[in-house]
Amino acid sequence: MNDWIDIAALSDIPRLGARVVKTATVEIAVFRTAQDTVFALKDVCPHRGGPLSQGIVHGNTVTCPLHNWKIDLASGEANAPDEGCTRTYPIKVENGRVYLGDARRQAA
Amino acid sequence: MQRERLVLIGNGMAGVRTVEELLKLAPDLYDITVFGAEPYPNYNRIMLSPVLAGEKAVDDIILNGRDWYAENAITLKTADPIVRIDRVARKVIAASGAEQPYDRLLIATGSTPFIIPVPGHDKDGVIGFRDIADVEKMLETAGRFKNAVVIGGGLLGLEAANGLIKNGMNVTVAHLLDSLMERQLDKPAAALLKATLESRGLNFRMGAQTAEIVGNGRVQAVRFADGGTVDADLVVMAVGIRPNFSLAREAGIHCERGIMVSDTMQTFDPRVYAVGECVQHRGVCYGLVAPLFDQAKVAANHLANYGIARYEGSVTSTKLKVTGIDLFSAGEFNEGEGDETLVLQDPAAGIYKKLVLRDNRIKGAVMYGDTLDGAWYFQLLREGTDVSAFRRTLLFGQHDLGDSGHGDAARIAALGPEAEICGCNGVRKGQIVDAIVKKGLFTLEEVRAHTKASSSCGSCTGLVESLLASTVGEGYSAAPSKKPLCGCAEHSHDEIIAGIKEHGLKTMAAVRRHFAWRTEDGCARCRPALNYYLLSRWPGEYRDDAQSRFINERAHGNIQRDGTYSVVPRMFGGLCTPSDLRAIADACDKYQVPEMKVTGGQRIDMFGVKKEDLPAMWKDLTEAGLVSGHAYGKALRTVKTCAGKTWCRFGVQDSTGLGVKIEQMTWGSWMPHKFKAAVSGCPRNCAEATIKDFGVVCVDSGYELHIGGNGGIKVRVTDRLCKVETEEQVLEYGAAFIQKYREEAHYLERTAPWVERVGLQTIKDALSDEAERKALAERFLHSQTFAQIDPWKARADGAEAHEFRKIEIAVA
Ligand code: SRM
Ligand SMILES: Cc1cc2nc3c(=O)[nH]c(=O)nc-3n(C[C@H](O)[C@H](O)[C@H](O)COP(=O)(O)OP(=O)(O)OC[C@H]3O[C@@H](n4cnc5c(N)ncnc54)[C@H](O)[C@@H]3O)c2cc1C
Ligand code: SF4
Ligand code: FES
Numbered sequence: 077m078n079d080w081i082d083i084a085a086l087s088d089i090p091r092l093g094a095r096v097v098k099t100a101t102v103e104i105a106v107f108r109t110a111q112d113t114v115f116a117l118k119d120v121c122p123h124r125g126g127p128l129s130q131g132i133v134h135g136n137t138v139t140c141p142l143h144n145w146k147i148d149l150a151s152g153e154a155n156a157p158d159e160g161c162t163r164t165y166p167i168k169v170e171n172g173r174v175y176l177g178d179a180r181r182q183a184a
Numbered sequence: 185m186q187r188e189r190l191v192l193i194g195n196g197m198a199g200v201r202t203v204e205e206l207l208k209l210a211p212d213l214y215d216i217t218v219f220g221a222e223p224y225p226n227y228n229r230i231m232l233s234p235v236l237a238g239e240k241a242v243d244d245i246i247l248n249g250r251d252w253y254a255e256n257a258i259t260l261k262t263a264d265p266i267v268r269i270d271r272v273a274r275k276v277i278a279a280s281g282a283e284q285p286y287d288r289l290l291i292a293t294g295s296t297p298f299i300i301p302v303p304g305h306d307k308d309g310v311i312g313f314r315d316i317a318d319v320e321k322m323l324e325t326a327g328r329f330k331n332a333v334v335i336g337g338g339l340l341g342l343e344a345a346n347g348l349i350k351n352g353m354n355v356t357v358a359h360l361l362d363s364l365m366e367r368q369l370d371k372p373a374a375a376l377l378k379a380t381l382e383s384r385g386l387n388f389r390m391g392a393q394t395a396e397i398v399g400n401g402r403v404q405a406v407r408f409a410d411g412g413t414v415d416a417d418l419v420v421m422a423v424g425i426r427p428n429f430s431l432a433r434e435a436g437i438h439c440e441r442g443i444m445v446s447d448t449m450q451t452f453d454p455r456v457y458a459v460g461e462c463v464q465h466r467g468v469c470y471g472l473v474a475p476l477f478d479q480a481k482v483a484a485n486h487l488a489n490y491g492i493a494r495y496e497g498s499v500t501s502t503k504l505k506v507t508g509i510d511l512f513s514a515g516e517f518n519e520g521e522g523d524e525t526l527v528l529q530d531p532a533a534g535i536y537k538k539l540v541l542r543d544n545r546i547k548g549a550v551m552y553g554d555t556l557d558g559a560w561y562f563q564l565l566r567e568g569t570d571v572s573a574f575r576r577t578l579l580f581g582q583h584d585l586g587d588s589g590h591g592d593a594a595r596i597a598a599l600g601p602e603a604e605i606c607g608c609n610g611v612r613k614g615q616i617v618d619a620i621v622k623k624g625l626f627t628l629e630e631v632r633a634h635t636k637a638s639s640s641c642g643s644c645t646g647l648v649e650s651l652l653a654s655t656v657g658e659g660y661s662a663a664p665s666k667k668p669l670c671g672c673a674e675h676s677h678d679e680i681i682a683g684i685k686e687h688g689l690k691t692m693a694a695v696r697r698h699f700a701w702r703t704e705d706g707c708a709r710c711r712p713a714l715n716y717y718l719l720s721r722w723p724g725e726y727r728d729d730a731q732s733r734f735i736n737e738r739a740h741g742n743i744q745r746d747g748t749y750s751v752v753p754r755m756f757g758g759l760c761t762p763s764d765l766r767a768i769a770d771a772c773d774k775y776q777v778p779e780m781k782v783t784g785g786q787r788i789d790m791f792g793v794k795k796e797d798l799p800a801m802w803k804d805l806t807e808a809g810l811v812s813g814h815a816y817g818k819a820l821r822t823v824k825t826c827a828g829k830t831w832c833r834f835g836v837q838d839s840t841g842l843g844v845k846i847e848q849m850t851w852g853s854w855m856p857h858k859f860k861a862a863v864s865g866c867p868r869n870c871a872e873a874t875i876k877d878f879g880v881v882c883v884d885s886g887y888e889l890h891i892g893g894n895g896g897i898k899v900r901v902t903d904r905l906c907k908v909e910t911e912e913q914v915l916e917y918g919a920a921f922i923q924k925y926r927e928e929a930h931y932l933e934r935t936a937p938w939v940e941r942v943g944l945q946t947i948k949d950a951l952s953d954e955a956e957r958k959a960l961a962e963r964f965l966h967s968q969t970f971a972q973i974d975p976w977k978a979r980a981d982g983a984e985a986h987e988f989r990k991i992e993i994a995v996a
Pocket of ligand 4: 143
């Protein structure tokens with residue numbers, strides 16, 4: 077259980093929007109889709125580092141605000157023809173709360 | 185629900201075009217039944233000449249095959265003419281005895297060739313030139329016999345004669361007058377044409393009145409009033425057409441020379457519409473497709489219950505479709521009293537051009553041998569352009585206005601986007617170029633399919649091919665995509681804009697449902713567009729959707745390459761006070777703004793602000809009375825001004841004060857794209873008003889209004905809209921222009937490409953109509969009552985707070 081960190085209520089994240097979770101080392105974008113699925117990606121676009129959290133969310137994709145790359149929220153992969161991948165983080169919703177997987181354990 | 189029943193009598197060019205237009209507007213409104221006398225689906229009658237000349241096959245000229253009728257759930261009955269209309273029982277009765285009830289009826293029975301009732305006119309071998317059956321008969325005769333006489337030296341007669349010669353016949357054209365095509369050509373041009381045709385082996389008998397068709401059972405010769413005879417195994421009568429309205433007249437519908445219709449294409453029975461060659465509109469019966477297609481659009485508009493279109497008659501132009509002969513004619517080409525004529529004659533090169541001018545405006549044109557500028561002259565004619573400024577070089581064509589010209593391609597390149605390329609379908613150069621660029625078209629066939637250009641008479645094919653050649657490969661396109669709106673949808677911007685209005689769609693979900701979106705919540709392209717369309721259509725009702733806005737508009741700042749933001753407060757008309765500047769300076773200190781700059785829009789930009797700091801910084805600025813400059817938005821940006829009358833030694837009006845008023849009226853309004861305005865105090869134009877979306881240049885006697893300019897990637901100088909006398913009028917025209925743009929342009933289309941797409945004239949017409957102008961301006965001001973809320977103040981007061989706060993956690 078200690079592996080999961082309670083970060084926010086689901087309702088704190090706007091539908092089809094995102095919030096930024098700031099840790100000591102990294103900024104993570106937490107997205108919420110129209111179906112209330114949540115995803116967590118490093119808030120850095122594989123293209124030129126744009127803040128993905130500021131993009132437009134549609135389906136399970138976010139369009140980067142800087143040059144319109146489309147990044148798959150589940151895999152972190154850029155849609156073809158662009159190539160690149162952003163790190164994903166484990167995330168889950170339980171009883172209306174959003175939990176982020178502990179990144180240290182992830183990395184290990 | 186039971187659908188209304190629409191019956192079309194006449195499966196020809198005008199009738200079926202009406203149905204096509206109707207399906208575009210209201211695909212599900214009617215159960216449609218079409219009756220045609222001919223055994224074919226809808227075909228391109230114009231192309232019968234090339235079929236006869238062996239340049240095309242019948243299959244090539246089918247416009248809509250039977251599968252098209254099936255796909256659109258239209259019942260098609262061919263080879264079954266209607267013999268009676270029962271207006272009381274509201275049904276039609278066909279020759280086969282079949283009956284079909286209707287709620288609305290469309291008559292498009294075309295016309296029939298006039299057969300001169302001389303003795304022997306009913307003999308075997310005497311025909312008209314109207315349909316596939318006639319062509320087949322001619323081809324069959326040409327295979328077995330030698331001599332043909334074509335009676336009538338007009339357009340149709342000459343095309344028939346040309347076709348018969350190509351089929352190996354010995355052809356004589358008998359013409360009543362002493363000059364060919366007298367309705368389209370003056371004598372010198374007609375003489376050139378006659379010489380060319382004679383050199384191809386055609387014989388002429390001019391001033392020849394037909395007296396008798398001789399033969400016994402089958403035609404053997406034609407005898408003329410002067411006693412001479414010419415041997416003939418085939419006689420083609422091409423002396424004119426008669427509108428085909430007996431069916432309508434027998435049903436008690438008022439007819440004169442054709443079925444009488446109003447500007448809405450309705451007959452005297454409001455359930456019954458009529459289009460095409462069978463109608464008479466404002467005293468005119470037309471015999472070319474371009475006007476009929478205009479009629480079709482209007483009829484479809486009313487059948488679709490839109491009820492807004494009016495047909496007001498057409499000016500027509502003609503080309504002869506004989507391969508290798510270039511001939512163009514339009515308007516009144518025989519000068520009347522007081523008219524002037526400009527003539528260019530080069531007999532050795534076979535070129536003749538004549539323009540008839542009245543009050544320095546083109547009234548008519550005849551061209552032979554070099555018709556490339558026909559489209560340009562026709563445009564000048566229809567728009568009534570005063571040509572005095574370039575009169576001396578007018579005859580040399582449009583390319584001569586600019587640089588030295590490099591042959592045909594340069595001349596086509598010189599045509600403006602408004603120039604009509606395809607006269608039949610009213611397709612302009614801009615539309616074709618647009619389609620080629622946006623839809624990635626590469627072949628003539630694709631251009632035909634997408635624009636209809638060159639799909640009727642084909643005489644503009646050369647022009648279209650040149651356009652293809654000059655356009656393909658040119659990568660840059662300034663305007664946004666046209667059709668469909670994005671990958672999620674099949675419909676175009678225009679269809680969606682219209683749908684939101686017609687069907688009262690008020691949420692994004694409703695739009696997506698109505699237009700059968702392929703994705704649940706759209707994409708980054710369509711969401712901002714829909715959000716804008718809904719916001720501008722339903723001001724005060726539709727709630728802006730933050731998640732459908734590009735980050736700049738969501739955060740009300742401009743995102744920078746490093747993820748920070750820039751902040752630009754509004755300085756109305758570029759004016760500022762010491763306390764404004766002090767507030768800006770204080771904010772820069774407090775939030776450690778790394779750089780400040782005076783922008784090209786006459787205000788100050790503060791770069792590199794952290795997103796978290798934005799709300800507090802805005803709070804300080806709004807407390808000092810500064811509102812957002814919308815420097816980030818598809819919105820009104822700035823109104824640039826110059827020093828003007830107050831200070832400047834040349835200024836003739838208060839340009840600064842007027843600029844402030846314009847900005848006060850327009851700030852906060854969302855637009856399809858960014859929108860910039862400027863006011864210059866005199867024609868020296870220091871505020872660069874002539875490259876703005878809306879520019880005002882002050883003159884001694886008032887204000888010159890300019891629209892559709894921009895700097896940027898592709899500079900476009902404004903078009904002059906009009907001159908007005910008071911500041912109130914400037915504001916009214918400005919508001920009306922903006923509102924028209926807001927209501928009609930595609931999202932991400934700036935005024936410059938929009939003006940080019942819809943045509944300056946359309947905008948001028950709308951704004952010069954006082955009632956329409958006032959209504960537009962009023963709608964704009966109404967929508968502004970909801971829009972002029974400073975987004976910074978709202979955010980500073982806590983709106984969308986989550987947007988700006990990060991969630992901080994200790995671990996990881
Ligand atoms: C700040 C400013 C430059 C300056 O320091 O002077 C500026 C900055 C930007 N311009 Fe501009 N433009 C600025 C005046 C202009 C002007 C001059 C003018 O308005 O008189 C032009 C040419 C005139 C015109 O637009 O007709 C101009 C033509 C563009 C274009 C090209 C538009 C086009 O149709 O081709 C873009 C690109 C776009 O909008 O897609 C653009 C886009 C941009 C953006 C917003 C790029 C972006 O999307 O991030 C730049 C934001 C910089 C930033 O990070 O803050 N900017 N830009 C000017 C702000 C004026 C203001 O106070 O609001
Ligand atoms: C050889 C030729 C060349 C031409 N070249 C050109 C050109 O270059 N440029 C140009 O602009 N125009 C040209 N035209 C003229 C153009 O084809 C006509 O203006 C156009 O076809 C008229 O359209 P419409 O629908 O009014 O009539 P039509 O196309 O004739 O259609 C009417 C249809 O109604 C059918 N019909 C009639 N009565 C009944 C009934 N009672 N029941 C059922 N069906 C009925 C007819 O059989 C016909 O199929 C040319 C015409 C011909 C014949
Ligand atoms: S435009 Fe005219 S009024 Fe304005 S500064 Fe220039 S000269 Fe002066
Ligand atoms: S940084 Fe994301 S698309 Fe360029």
